[in-house]
Amino acid sequence: MINPKLPKVFYGGDYNPDQWPREIWDEDVRLFKLANIDIATLPVFSWAHLQPDETRYNFEWLDEILDLLVKNGVYACMATSTAAHPAWMARRHPDVLRVDFHGRKHKYGQRHNSCPHSPTYRHYAPEMAKALATRYKDHPSLVIWHVSNEFGGACYCENCAAAFRGWLQKRYGSLEEVNERWCTRFWGHTFYDWEEIVPPNTLSEHLSPYDQTRTAFQGISLDYSRFMSDSILECYLLERDALKEITPDVPVTTNLMGHFKPLDYFAWAPHLDVISWDSYPPMQVKPWNVALLHDLMRGLKEGQPFMLMEQTPSQQNWQAHNSLKRPGVLRLWSYQAMAHGSDAIMYFQLRRSQGACEKWHGAVISHAGHENTRVFRESAELGKELKELGSDVLDGRIEAEVAMIFDWENWWAVEYSSGPSQDLKYVPLIHEYYGALWRAGFPVDFVHPSFDLSKYKIVIAPLLYLVQPGFAEKVEKFVQAGGTFVTTVYSGMVDENDRAVLGGYPGPLRKVLGIWAEEFDAVPPELKNEIVMASALGDLQGSYECGMLHGLIHAEGAEAVATFGKDFYAGMPAVTRNGFGKGAAWYIATDPDTKFIEGLMGHLCAEHGIEPALAPTEGVEVTQRKNAGRTLTFVLNHNAEPVQVDLTPVAGRELLSGEQMSGTAELPGRGVWIIEKGG
């Protein structure tokens, strides 16, 4: 439970009362009650309002609204308001302004705009957190701290350059080691003095203003990505520590953003008491793309329930076409978050702003200002349901037997790579394999390479280009003990500094996979190859299309489960399986079509006796959360049309309706059941 003060699914969201005259606050509170809203995130962007200069604070308005809210049953997810520095700070202390990827010193504007190594920012931001904690430590509204907002971005200023040199010194000890790790003998880049190292951007090593991944030196760019993620984490920690000193027992979070590339969220997660994140899927998203992100966010803290900190109740403003959530979708997607581990359903935003770039972003309270809107009604109905659910769904854990590896450092490295193809992208492949598992109803945990694998039966690591030290040994142990490990083409190529493995690809994974990959052929996407099965494997037989990248591999103990059907490497293994101890390790030497991946995932799960909670129905998502001996089965119909679902394995009480359910029943279009097995 995030905070026993509010023992239910949190329901509310971002709230900016300082944008509105005082009389609106009373109207807000009336509407919050109507909508069963019990939490408000504030003050998210009020730094300038709270602090008009270096020495003065202006907390009175905040006192007043917090009192008003809590008196009306609305708790505070209390933000530290530091995500955009005040204009006065930018003018008087320009070190707070960033230098961008093109080497340009910025002037005042936008948000998420502070240099992470600005002495000014590092002084005033934690001071603000401390001031808030001091003032509100005993305020009855306080249930959780929300540090800053959607941390991100990068800076290339002289302060950052100096800090980067310090970071390198600490990580590598000597300049000789840096030269070695980055292979600076290449193109004569040997450094003789720390001061010679400059941040990698379009004034130095980067080749394109349009594509930030195009670098001449992967080593420095990869380390700068690590350094920036660490630098921004330090800024978070400065505020977190200031808060913890005063309110050690209040949980602290900051809102993450799913597949947000600049920050290694696995490195951040230990420092958050609870993960929270912002989910903004577009209209035509597939349900598994959203489910994946919930699972990834849940995985950051190894399964601990998280918070959906932001979603829109209706539409976004920054997409190409900002469609409305169709009726029922808000409710469906809210329960989907809960089905994957969320214990909070929160919005950006409670009341629509009147000005600036987010005024057309959806909100519970529209510009019309009253409750007579479709969006308010849907929000209020959901609020009522969540209130009635009470604490029943909290703290439930998902038990997955399949894990997928996700590693930000690998993501950075593989996309900085020059070759084998600009089309080699990490995240789409993750979605491809995850989607196949989702559609078959198998729950998945996302794990970092440093995590324990022993509790899983299957571990899938698509495109694990960069192999972390020690990971290969862990995989060997895992497979030895009976596990199935699956990886794909261009895995095992480099070490943690993007240095190619010597002696034969896939380097550290070669032993467990039982193969040697001699060459890789990347061809234009219109030139498809095919995977020809050596013999049937579960549902897999005949041949499948595959594309773009092809490993020319030699079995060294592994068996060729399938071979390439075309080109000069026809007959060479396309898919291998290496029995290793009690388990097996698979290598997929290309990017197969969806049917093949589905077939292979099905086969591997069947081998391990892994079964979905309910028989799969197209567009219907089923997950289970377990806690204290209770099993809640979430059944979500992502179709607009009703479906028949056989509930026999999970029969029991449906919590939203209170009805007993068993056998086959009809779930309406976009409908949701939460069934307590045997309940």
Added chain:
Amino acid sequence: MINPKLPKVFYGGDYNPDQWPREIWDEDVRLFKLANIDIATLPVFSWAHLQPDETRYNFEWLDEILDLLVKNGVYACMATSTAAHPAWMARRHPDVLRVDFHGRKHKYGQRHNSCPHSPTYRHYAPEMAKALATRYKDHPSLVIWHVSNEFGGACYCENCAAAFRGWLQKRYGSLEEVNERWCTRFWGHTFYDWEEIVPPNTLSEHLSPYDQTRTAFQGISLDYSRFMSDSILECYLLERDALKEITPDVPVTTNLMGHFKPLDYFAWAPHLDVISWDSYPPMQVKPWNVALLHDLMRGLKEGQPFMLMEQTPSQQNWQAHNSLKRPGVLRLWSYQAMAHGSDAIMYFQLRRSQGACEKWHGAVISHAGHENTRVFRESAELGKELKELGSDVLDGRIEAEVAMIFDWENWWAVEYSSGPSQDLKYVPLIHEYYGALWRAGFPVDFVHPSFDLSKYKIVIAPLLYLVQPGFAEKVEKFVQAGGTFVTTVYSGMVDENDRAVLGGYPGPLRKVLGIWAEEFDAVPPELKNEIVMASALGDLQGSYECGMLHGLIHAEGAEAVATFGKDFYAGMPAVTRNGFGKGAAWYIATDPDTKFIEGLMGHLCAEHGIEPALAPTEGVEVTQRKNAGRTLTFVLNHNAEPVQVDLTPVAGRELLSGEQMSGTAELPGRGVWIIEKGG
């Protein structure tokens, strides 16, 4: 009449004798005579030649050519030559150089390159105008002043920043008011000191170097657009005032550019004695796209005849593919300009330059240098016709009963908007509605929201996102009195500072429209919806395709003329009509297909008894100019093939041929008639 010195349609254009040796001048004069050219615009880009340093002028060559020209019947549209500063000025007074949208201080180059708040520019440009006026005030050639050239561009330097703060102070009085207007509480942008405000560009509030409309703060960006338009207007006025002081009776103009977004031409127009503009349509333009621009330019000064200051006699140089004007097109498009109110037909350029980036731009005199070219012949024939026409066509007024609203501030605002869709663009919608009226033969006036509407029967305001103060009240009065007002989806959304209207869209237009728009759904363009007519309306019946943006509206007194056919808002009103006083106000809650718009325009005109001058024929344009009891009917065949036209309603003398015309006659492909009714 622009100037009684030259009581006919001006015929000539830009002329750069200083690019040529003296002996060419005599040849030019010979050729001008052959072509019946009677006006030359000069010296447009001669600042450096006329003024070699801060203190010296070099006017002798200009004396000589002006004398030569006027002796040969060629008058001067006398330019002030300040549209590109001299290189010496850039080197010695770098304040004259601009800082661009990316924050980069420019060096010397290009044209239209002076910072509008450069003290140097503001000193020397009017000084040059004054020197020219002093020298040539009594020169017989002088018929009109042409200040600078194609004003435009923007600057973001420190001088502009300071001036922007002054402009804001003057407009809003206090910093508190600026904070209020821009909603700076959003993202904590509160300003405590004027100096904290910096120009909005990619170093501050703007989000993209590729798309200048993407801003984080609409309020500041919108005001900077106003400020820049005003700033450049001030530069124009400095020169204008210098000229007027010496030659108070000589008209002053500067050449505008149609749909040129950076300058609010409605704000400029009162300061020009006559509107002039440059028209460069591409080969595959539709005739109504050109007609619209003539009408818009005519509308700037409420119908006063204007000048076509520049067109090419053959081809441009800067298009993707610079096609030649097909034989007859030069003549056709020249008369089209006159048909819409032009009293001048002028070219860029009289003689083709030998060097730099416009040398492949068409000219009356080609690089061959003689008269034996197709282009010269066509130009000369047209010159002869215009000479023979004499003063007959001058000063004629077009009488339109339909007005369309056009508002630069609305254009800026709607395209700075983040949401509902990047595809929501102002100008294409204006062309869509205008085109339907053009094809049916209905004349249209373009009016600013501040203009008098009472003389019109129908006022159409597509996408009037920003509603100027007082406009809604004016519309109510107009409709009350029997007028028809038409507006479309996403109108009535914000005030003049881009702050969303509160209490229900479409805000100030809600009363007259009798509707409430609850939500707006923007969907990818491939997801079409349909408009289903409640009952037949004129030619409109059944259903029509509509797209992208859909208003979910509630009738509050209005009747639903049509409803949406699909999606979850099927059955909600797609088109409404609200009877209001003696008139009616229409709201089109989506972007309908062309057939629907044509049908609706036809229906509304029929309701008001508005009829075209002649029955419409595809590709044939008919307009009427009236003056002193005479009515001239222009009939223009935009088809390459001949057409039959029934002239009965306008029978009379055809001015170009001198023949009497009545009944049905054949107009050749690309042919033109100017018929004096009863003449």
Added chain:
Amino acid sequence: MINPKLPKVFYGGDYNPDQWPREIWDEDVRLFKLANIDIATLPVFSWAHLQPDETRYNFEWLDEILDLLVKNGVYACMATSTAAHPAWMARRHPDVLRVDFHGRKHKYGQRHNSCPHSPTYRHYAPEMAKALATRYKDHPSLVIWHVSNEFGGACYCENCAAAFRGWLQKRYGSLEEVNERWCTRFWGHTFYDWEEIVPPNTLSEHLSPYDQTRTAFQGISLDYSRFMSDSILECYLLERDALKEITPDVPVTTNLMGHFKPLDYFAWAPHLDVISWDSYPPMQVKPWNVALLHDLMRGLKEGQPFMLMEQTPSQQNWQAHNSLKRPGVLRLWSYQAMAHGSDAIMYFQLRRSQGACEKWHGAVISHAGHENTRVFRESAELGKELKELGSDVLDGRIEAEVAMIFDWENWWAVEYSSGPSQDLKYVPLIHEYYGALWRAGFPVDFVHPSFDLSKYKIVIAPLLYLVQPGFAEKVEKFVQAGGTFVTTVYSGMVDENDRAVLGGYPGPLRKVLGIWAEEFDAVPPELKNEIVMASALGDLQGSYECGMLHGLIHAEGAEAVATFGKDFYAGMPAVTRNGFGKGAAWYIATDPDTKFIEGLMGHLCAEHGIEPALAPTEGVEVTQRKNAGRTLTFVLNHNAEPVQVDLTPVAGRELLSGEQMSGTAELPGRGVWIIEKGG
């Protein structure tokens, strides 16, 4: 022979031993022997390693590897290592860093990064060359000097600006002449002081950051292109002179890059003892596209054999999809280079780097590090063949009767041009005409306009927009004497300063062509026209498609061989032939389809009795190299399938197999023969 020390086709490539520990060097030498490698290019990027500061050198490691190599039969193509400056130099002497096209001063990074007018660079680079020459002048390994690497790029700093002014002073004598040449009266750009001239980039005359060809002033941009090419050549010469002073008899080269636009290789060529170049065709290249580049590189020094300095043995790393060379392609393309005049087959690189952006670029020795790879085997087999060939193929000359004009200055000028169309590109047209000749088996020489034409029967000059002084007179003489000259639309348009010709296009070529081109119509590419033959001409009859650009020309003595079939210029000449003296000059007033060009080329060759060495077979390339009375015929099958080839005209000994060949024989897919006629 490049150097009698190594009297055979050089076989080897770039080698970076300093990237590897000492023990790898022995392994390298073992593998080089296995692969019959006899030359290594080094040290290409070792400046920082060789020179740790201003005063110290570190040559010991280089001594050691050079000794080791030569002891094992591997000679040195000795590089001067100056293609990337050391980081210490950038920090201590920032003048070495460039200012880019956007006016941004760079920091340390990448390669080919030195400002060509940096005093630091101009001091230390030749010093390094001198130090290397001094140390290794008598080293037995030294066979050729390789200055820097792939010279290129541009700088816009103040040092370059000053040098540009000096270059202009030298070229034009006076500022008045500069103003005249650049037509600075246009847009009032008159310069009164040399200091007013600034380099043309996006801070001055250039209009787009995305397309560097878009300039407002062609004159200055064209001269800056010349200046930069000259400036970089000066840097080359500083090193070359330093080397020559010490080792006057060792040949010096630097590796060129085919169609590399920034450098006028014809101006460079006299200063290289032997041309060398780097060839990196993509997978789906046509064989004639590669052949053309070999011929162009051979043409730089009027037919003298050249060196293929770099190619990949397998794949690149920087293409969109880095495909492997299919089996046999490495051998086929290597012999193709030799078939066109190369006396060296060399790779980038001998051993694959472990880090940074080229680690996925192919190499003879892979990351696996051993000889058991497909690529190593193919490389070794080729090495064996080349060893066995010995000196037999060296020094052979190709005798062509057809010449094509190629002129970098014309390339720059035509693509800086604003108009007639952005689609008018020089190089694709060169490939279009060359391809037609290649497919028919006719050898082609590329010549600069300043070269002697008298040895050719046909000279083809596609799109010769800029005509060099004296060229037209040379063409007249050439045609007078019986030659055939062919040029195409938009030739003869400007002088060497991009000033339009006056008096009638195509200016200086008008006399020999017997035409006047009145206008040019560029239409969108979907609007095709057609060429209608006046009567049959060889295989040409009926009509052919043509596109985009159309000259409206008048015959002035020439006959209309074909006319346009459509549009208002239907019936005007589309292709003309002007009998002139004993020869004829052709003008093709549009861009015809491939069939027409093939037909015309065939007709002209037939007229001159030019015949291919063997009858053409699709996909089979045939060339002949002649030396000392011996004729070697190269027959290359670019098809993957075998073909039948009638060898009768060249019967003799096939050098690779040693077999006698005559009559018709089967050449395997991707197979190669080198047949010594009568041998």
